[in-house]
Amino acid sequence: MRPTRPIASAGTRATLPVEIAVAPGLADVAADELQELARRLGRGTMSPEVRDDAIALRWPGTIDELHTLRTAASLSRVWRFDVPRPKALLGDALLRALATDVGDLVRAAPAPFHALRLSAAGRDSDVMRRFADVLASSLSLRVDHEGGDLLVRVRRAQDGAWEVLVRTTPRPMSVRAWRTCDRRGGLDGAFAAAAVRLARPRPTDRVLGAMVGSGTLLIERALVAPAERLDGVDIDAEAVACTLANAASAGAGEHVHVWRGDVTALDVPAAAFDLILVDPPWGDAVGSNRTNPTLYEGMLIELGRIAAPGARLVLVTHEVRLTERLLEDHPLWSVVHARRAWHGGHQPLLCVLRRNRRRSEGARGAMLG
Template structure:
């Protein structure tokens, strides 16, 4: 695999303003083909691949059809690795290389070790030099003498200190379904992609940003949308919505002043302060006209860390009624909730909603569902 060209001079933090769809670019020596793998929240593999396809067209090809593993997406990518750092629905993305060796010890040989260092150099080239200080090698048997030696030699060659949660994450394992070889995965970023640089304030129950990215994607965002985030908490869905696509307006409502203050800090850090309105208000009765909103998202209280099941029995029907009042016909509401039976009961035979899909997703040891609803 040839070494990717240097990172182009793009602003590191700014979200893309252009549409996601891209024409196919012919592979050239400047756009080598890479083998990559993304960690995604289980249940969102297909949607995460749609994002890749929309951004990179036929320059990405899914490689694990038929043998897909939950939570993983394997693909080839013909392009500059730097552009993968802008993905919003992947938890983390790795550069992958297969080594046809029977045992990891062989990776210490000159040829393989040089190839490994070239992978690491390609990845470090994507971020500022100071972003990498430490290194972690993840492998079964990482306490064995061979793994310890490999880690020490990698540390010596890269100048990085071994650590439990290092900036440079290297995983070593057999290729899926092939115990005769080994493969090395190097994470493309010093932190998981879902750990957003805009998150300067967190709250218990804050939504995973990559799951929020998938939820706003499921609203089918358009640049002239009036977008509403009920129960906005720390602002995750608002930020992810505007990172994906412009909107005519984006407003968040929450009952809790401290949640709004937290959202304000995150939204400022994302550079979106002039594009989001944050409001103190009860999402069951908002001062907005009927049929005035194109898309609604909400991360509903699951009744564990946030809210209670008894409270949800009252809250959910009122929220659904208010969302139905505010949405234009054909508008989309995307909710995430762990109150699966309650939501299903409320939606069953509802004349207001058509259920487009219900997606079971893994988040923090739970399996909430993403409800994608269309206002009838």
């Protein structure tokens, strides 16, 4: 049985079955961006199946349009086969049709693929080895189950059918092409983009990336909307250079200003910023759980000083209990939003804070229990 191809009649647009992988805990943010894209392109309202780690839908447009999603970890094209077992995938007509479709995807990809990597239960079985070999050969690719960049997944659907999913890019979309410099403990691009969306960027924002590291949060903010100013600060000169290199690679270099400074004692006037983005040390790859209490306490006070009344602070940290304790009845900051989301094997706390307009306004935030 060959895969079902989308068929478009006159005046209609073919739909592509796709699956968008997202960080667990951030699916709603990605779904919101998807709806925004659909409205902007005149595609109407989508009715996707939103799961904790993925969004499945039939997209009435092109794959390239979906590549613009900033909160997506990766994108896969999906083929469904109503067959009882994987061996049926080796049928000549079915496999040739699939190879043709995957070949179209490979040729249209934004970057070349070099090897096929199969992810499937029983990957080392005769059936799966044959499936991978034939598909790779038809695409003039070799099979490399460790380092292959054309990721092909085979799985059984809940109703018993079999699905083949092929990632549409050689690297996950969360790995940004602009990243020429990396540092330990940095956020991936999709997670940072989701954090920025939760802050609701405004063109009048005066933005500070505090403890800027490699600049991921600041650069994602620079790329999503105009801003009045885009500054970054880090105590480490190498971090300053890293952020500047990445900003230049992203095409935002002329808008971003980065300098050295201590986040607990900045040479910045009071009320200078409307949006502050910070991913402080989590105490594992970077920093120490022993010194973080002093660092976090001083950071919140100093960022409160340089934040304008009503300013937003986006904070990402795995020091969950410490952060909850410090923010409880904090005199300068109130919690607007807080959630846990997965990132690189951790489940950090992502919260949006608001700078109180009066010291007496400090209220118990809606932190997670």
